[in-house]
Amino acid sequence: MEEIKQLATHFVRHISKVEDVITEFMLYKRLVKGSYSNFIVVQVTTILIKAGDLPNMTALLKCCIVIPMTSVQCERGCSTQNRIKSKYRTSMKESTLVDLMRISEDGPELRNFDLNRALAIWKKRKVRKLFKI
Numbered sequence: 001m002e003e004i005k006q007l008a009t010h011f012v013r014h015i016s017k018v019e020d021v022i023t024e025f026m027l028y029k030r031l032v033k034g035s036y037s038n039f040i041v042v043q044v045t046t047i048l049i050k051a052g053d054l055p056n057m058t059a060l061l062k063c064c065i066v067i068p069m070t071s072v073q074c075e076r077g078c079s080t081q082n083r084i085k086s087k088y089r090t091s092m093k094e095s096t097l098v099d100l101m102r103i104s105e106d107g108p109e110l111r112n113f114d115l116n117r118a119l120a121i122w123k124k125r126k127v128r129k130l131f132k133i
Contacts, residue, residue: 005018007060008022014062014063015059015060020056021057028057041064045065076105081101084101084104
């Protein structure tokens with residue numbers, strides 16, 4: 001209960017009263033233990049939003065859903081950046097770095113990447129001295 005009070009106090013501008021959150025939390029606990037025991041937090045929150053029940057608890061859950069539980073994604077991003085931007089690639093534009101990081105983290109696996117198609121697109125973008133005939 002102390003943690004719920006702390007969360008409600010922290011996100012007080014998103015709820016009506018801290019006391020209402022505590023009351024709604026008790027109902028929320030019963031719902032999760034009963035009807036929604038096999039659901040994840042995002043699914044329960046979606047159901048509560050559609051139903052319009054427990055508005056303060058729903059607001060609190062919305063705030064909590066977007067807070068990362070770990071720093072794994074941030075650490076992964078830093079590692080990816082360090083792999084891409086080495087001492088030999090110091091003059092890279094920020095937009096290029098962002099694109100390469102996105103490809104590295106979210107792009108297709110190398111074995112599924114069509115290099116010939118990518119090269120053809122790259123060649124068509126502008127006339128390059130390397131490929132002048």
